[in-house]
Amino acid sequence: MMVILTACGGGAGSSTAGGATAEAAAATGESAKTTDGAAPVKVVWWHAMSGELGGVVDELVKRFNESQDDVEVEAVFQGTYDESLNKLKTAMGSGTGPTMIQTYEIGSRFMIDSGAITPMQQFIDGESYDVSKLEPNILGYYTFDDRLYSMPFNTSNPILYYNKDAFKAAGLDPENPPKTYEEVEKAAKTLTKDGMTGGSFAIYGWFMEQLLANQGAELLNNSNGRAGMADQAQLGAPAAVRTLEWWKKMVDAGTMLNLGRKTDDTKKAFAAGQIAMTLDSTASLRGIVQAAEGKFEVGTAPLPKPTAADADKGGVVVGGASLWIMNDRPEAEQQAAWSFIKFLAEPATQAYWHVNTGYFPITKQAYDEDLVKENLKKYPQFQTAVDQLHGTEPTPATQGAVMGVFPEARQLTETAIEEALTGAATPQDALDRASAEITQKIQEYNSTVAQ
Incomplete structure (x- = not known):
C-alpha cells in the first residue's frame, strides 16, 4: 500500500508509561493475582502522537497507571500514522505486535478487513457500556453495519x-x-x-x-x-x-x-x-x-x-484516529486494554485531552468540566468547531x-x-x-x- 503523511499524525519523539483500572482487572480475573503481589496485566499501546501531543499521552497513561495496581500500560511511539500501520502489518501473525494501536480514520477499512482486531462492540455488549454519552457524530465514522469497531480517540475537523x-x-x-x-x-x-x-x-x-x-x-x-x-x-x-x-x-x-x-x-x-x-x-x-x-x-x-x-x-467528517484492540493477544490483556480505553473516554480525561491538544472531547459530559469551560473562555474561537460538529447530521456523506x-x-x-x-x-x-x-x-x- 502506498503511504502518505497525514495532518493529524506524529513526527518524532517517544513515550512510555503504564496503567489501568481495578474494574478491568476484575473482569479478567487478574485482580486476586495482583493483590497477592503478582505482576499486573501489561498492555502495550502503539501510538502516533509526537512532540507535545506525545507528552499529553504520557501524562494520561501515567495517571491511569497510578490509579490502580492491576494493569500497566506502556505507550510506545511508532512514528507517523503510516509508519505505525506499516509496522503493524509487519508484526501481524508474529506475536510481536501491540495489545492496542492508534490508527488514523482512513485506515479503518483495512483494520476491519485484516481480521486482526476484536471489535469494540464486543466489549460494549459484554457489559452494556453506555455509548449514548459519546458524541454521535464522532461515533458515526467508526460504526459499520451498526457495530463500533474501534473507539474514537483524537478527533478534529x-x-x-x-x-x-x-x-x-x-x-x-x-x-x-x-x-x-x-x-x-x-x-x-x-x-x-x-x-x-x-x-x-x-x-x-x-x-x-x-x-x-x-x-x-x-x-x-x-x-x-x-x-x-x-x-x-x-x-x-x-x-x-x-x-x-x-x-x-x-x-x-x-x-x-x-x-x-x-x-x-x-x-x-x-x-x-x-x-x-x-x-x-x-x-x-x-x-x-x-x-x-x-x-x-x-x-x-x-x-x-x-x-x-x-x-x-x-x-463535516471527523478526522483524526481511533483505538483498536488486537485479537491475537490473551483475553485478559484485551480486557485490560478495554479498561484503559474506558478511562480515556471519561469526561475528566477527555477534558484534559481536549484542553491540552485541541482535539474534540469524544464524551459529551466533558463540556461540563470547568477545565473545558475555562479553555473556551480563553479560546472562544473553538465554539465554531463545536457548533460545526454538533450541527452536522449523520449521513453517508458526513x-x-x-x-x-x-x-x-x-x-x-x-x-x-x-x-x-x-x-x-x-x-x-x-x-x-x-x-x-x-x-x-x-x-x-x-x-x-x-x-
Missing part, C-alpha cells in the same frame, strides 16, 4: 481561519466571515492588497473530502462504501469539479496563493500576515491563535458551502468514505488538485483521471478481501 484585523482594514465585517464560495472569492479579492494575499489552502486531500461532504456529496458509490464495499470513486462528479474550479479561479486571479501540500506552510504564512484566510484542522486552533498573539486577532468560521442554498446540506486504499486515494486526489491549480490539466480532466485510478485501486484491493 477543518474550519476557516481568518485575520480579523485584515478584514477590518479592508472594509469587511470581521464578525461576518464568508459563508459561501462566492463570498470567500469576493473577500479574497478585497483582502489582496498591501503585500497581503486573500488566502491559501494547502493541497490536502482531506480538505477536498470535507468540502464535498459539506455539500452532501459522496466520494464513493454504495453510500460512500457504507451500504456495501465501494467499487467506484466519484471524484469527477459535479460537486468536486465545481469546488476545484472555484479554488483554481482564485489562484489564477492571484487572490489565493498555492503554497503546496504542507499545511504547516499555510499556517506560517497566515501567522506572518502574508495571507488573510486559510483552512486548517480544529486541532491546530490553539497553535494558530498563539502564533498570531500580539499581531492580529484570529477569527474562525465554518467550512464554506458552495451557495446559500446549500446551507442545510451536508456537514460519516465519511470507507475504502481499503484510502491513503493512496488521498494522494491521487492531491495530485489532481496540483495539476489543476498549476494548469497542467483542467479540473474536470484531472479529477476524472484521479477517479479512474482510485477506482482501479479499490477494485484491486477488493479482490484480495474475502467477502
Whole structure:
C-alpha cells in the first residue's frame, strides 16, 4: 500500500508509561493475582502522537497507571500514522505486535478487513457500556453495519481561519466571515492588497473530502462504501469539479496563493500576515491563535458551502484516529486494554485531552468540566468547531468514505488538485483521471478481501 503523511499524525519523539483500572482487572480475573503481589496485566499501546501531543499521552497513561495496581500500560511511539500501520502489518501473525494501536480514520477499512482486531462492540455488549454519552457524530465514522469497531480517540475537523484585523482594514465585517464560495472569492479579492494575499489552502486531500461532504456529496458509490464495499470513486462528479474550479479561479486571479501540500506552510504564512484566510484542522486552533498573539486577532468560521442554498446540506467528517484492540493477544490483556480505553473516554480525561491538544472531547459530559469551560473562555474561537460538529447530521456523506486504499486515494486526489491549480490539466480532466485510478485501486484491493 502506498503511504502518505497525514495532518493529524506524529513526527518524532517517544513515550512510555503504564496503567489501568481495578474494574478491568476484575473482569479478567487478574485482580486476586495482583493483590497477592503478582505482576499486573501489561498492555502495550502503539501510538502516533509526537512532540507535545506525545507528552499529553504520557501524562494520561501515567495517571491511569497510578490509579490502580492491576494493569500497566506502556505507550510506545511508532512514528507517523503510516509508519505505525506499516509496522503493524509487519508484526501481524508474529506475536510481536501491540495489545492496542492508534490508527488514523482512513485506515479503518483495512483494520476491519485484516481480521486482526476484536471489535469494540464486543466489549460494549459484554457489559452494556453506555455509548449514548459519546458524541454521535464522532461515533458515526467508526460504526459499520451498526457495530463500533474501534473507539474514537483524537478527533478534529477543518474550519476557516481568518485575520480579523485584515478584514477590518479592508472594509469587511470581521464578525461576518464568508459563508459561501462566492463570498470567500469576493473577500479574497478585497483582502489582496498591501503585500497581503486573500488566502491559501494547502493541497490536502482531506480538505477536498470535507468540502464535498459539506455539500452532501459522496466520494464513493454504495453510500460512500457504507451500504456495501465501494467499487467506484466519484471524484469527477459535479460537486468536486465545481469546488476545484472555484479554488483554481482564485489562484489564477492571484487572490489565493498555492503554497503546496504542507499545511504547516499555510499556517506560517497566515501567522506572518502574508495571507488573510486559510483552512486548517480544529486541532491546530490553539497553535494558530498563539502564533498570531500580539499581531492580529484570529477569527474562525465554518467550512464554506458552495451557495446559500446549500446551507442545510451536508456537514463535516471527523478526522483524526481511533483505538483498536488486537485479537491475537490473551483475553485478559484485551480486557485490560478495554479498561484503559474506558478511562480515556471519561469526561475528566477527555477534558484534559481536549484542553491540552485541541482535539474534540469524544464524551459529551466533558463540556461540563470547568477545565473545558475555562479553555473556551480563553479560546472562544473553538465554539465554531463545536457548533460545526454538533450541527452536522449523520449521513453517508458526513460519516465519511470507507475504502481499503484510502491513503493512496488521498494522494491521487492531491495530485489532481496540483495539476489543476498549476494548469497542467483542467479540473474536470484531472479529477476524472484521479477517479479512474482510485477506482482501479479499490477494485484491486477488493479482490484480495474475502467477502
